[in-house]
Amino acid sequence: MEAVDSFPHRVWQIVAAIPAGYVTTYGEVARLAGSPRAARQVGGVLRRLPEGSTLPWFRVVNRHGAISLTGPDLQRQRQALLADGVQVSGNGQIDMQKYRWRY
DNA sequence: CACGTGACCGATT
DNA sequence: AAATCGGCCACGT
Numbered sequence: 001m002e003a004v005d006s007f008p009h010r011v012w013q014i015v016a017a018i019p020a021g022y023v024t025t026y027g028e029v030a031r032l033a034g035s036p037r038a039a040r041q042v043g044g045v046l047r048r049l050p051e052g053s054t055l056p057w058f059r060v061v062n063r064h065g066a067i068s069l070t071g072p073d074l075q076r077q078r079q080a081l082l083a084d085g086v087q088v089s090g091n092g093q094i095d096m097q098k099y100r101w102r103y
Numbered sequence: 104c105a106c107g108t109g110a111c112c113g114a115t116t
Numbered sequence: 117a118a119a120t121c122g123g124c125c126a127c128g129t
């Protein structure tokens with residue numbers, strides 16, 4: 001069994017705590033998880049989520065406030081955020097001043 | 104054990 | 117302001 005304090009587990013806990021209507025960054029999740037330089041790994045964990053996961057992975061974007069996914073995946077994340085009440089431009093840009101989650 | 108990889112980031116052009 | 121360059125570190129192979 002996987003230890004409850006493994007990196008993926010911590011990432012899941014943190015992402016689960018992001019309230020609807022807000023977003024945060026990979027780097028911020030990494031810091032809260034205790035590995036400030038492991039932002040890439042946060043992306044890696046979210047990429048490997050099981051198919052029907054309820055985790056709000058779409059509330060995590062890059063430091064520019066842009067969606068890092070490309071093509072159809074970008075649009076999928078954009079739609080999820082719009083449904084969440086977050087304004088997202090066609091190319092996946094979000095106003096962080098307005099929507100950034102303050103822990 | 105030694106690479107290669109990547110939903111990233113900060114500093115530096 | 118935008119692109120480039122190293123560095124980072126958890127995971128596969």
